[in-house]
Amino acid sequence: MTIYQNLLGEDFKRLHPQLQSRYALPKNKPFCASGKMTLVQSGTGWLYPFLKLATKRKFLFPESGNNIPFTIRNTSRSLSHELDEVYWERTFYFDHVTRYFNAFMTIDSERKVVKDYLGEPSLFYSDLHFNVTPEGHLNIRSGVQRLVIGKLEISIPSFLRGVVEVEEGYDDTREVFTIRVHIQNRIVGRLMAYEGEFKETSI
Structure with a gap:
């Protein structure tokens, strides 16, 4: 059972069947897909x-565009006997450069949130707060955020957070x-946004 199944409990069954399959993620058997971000x-x-x-930390990037080829790879793995992690690799293939938006996710069972460490x-x-919509979609919204500097984590005030x-x-x-996906700050506006579609591919 993956971190997402544990987090959502019975609500996991309300996801569209294809999303249930996508987020089931057997250990060390990645979900791989490719498509385009319109x-x-x-x-x-x-x-x-x-x-x-x-970009040096495979986090945000300054490029924009239309119909950008995209791949995603999600791998579930065990960090310890009691802690599982999902490694996210998202790749955007612009005409002259390839950009990444990577992350490492675990769950906090007591607080019922996904702990998302962005960048590599x-x-x-x-x-991250996960919910299932009436249509069977997966909705994700952010909450508390921190800047990570080595082993130090500095709390980010709400007005400086990326929503x-x-x-x-x-x-x-x-x-x-x-x-x-839409990420914005209440002061500076949009930090990044993308939307599109993708299909599962063989490993």
Whole structure:
């Protein structure tokens, strides 16, 4: 049973069957998929130095575009006898550069949240709240966040946080997974957004 099944409990069964299969994630048997992001938007121009720096940690990036080829790989693995982790590898293939948006996820069973460490090595931490919509989609929203500097984690005030909204679904007609991600800050506006679709591929 993966961290997502543990977190959602009975609600996991309300996900679209294809999403249940996607998030079942047997240990060391990755879910791999490819597709296109119909729209990728970075933050405002003055954020460019920060976004460019973030690319060195496989975090945010400054590029934008349409119909950007995309791959995703999720691997469930055991960190210890009692702790499982899902390693996220998201890759965007722009015309002249390849960018990454990687993460490491575990769960906090007591607080009922996913613990999301973004970047490789991790630069940013966020609580994630997972919910299933009436349509069987997976909805994800952010909560408490911290800046990660080595082993030090510094709490980020609410007005400086990146507000994350994600919705993932499945289109039965076209037989594709759909994804919409929006990350914004209440002061500077959009930090990154992308939306598109992808299909599972063989490993």
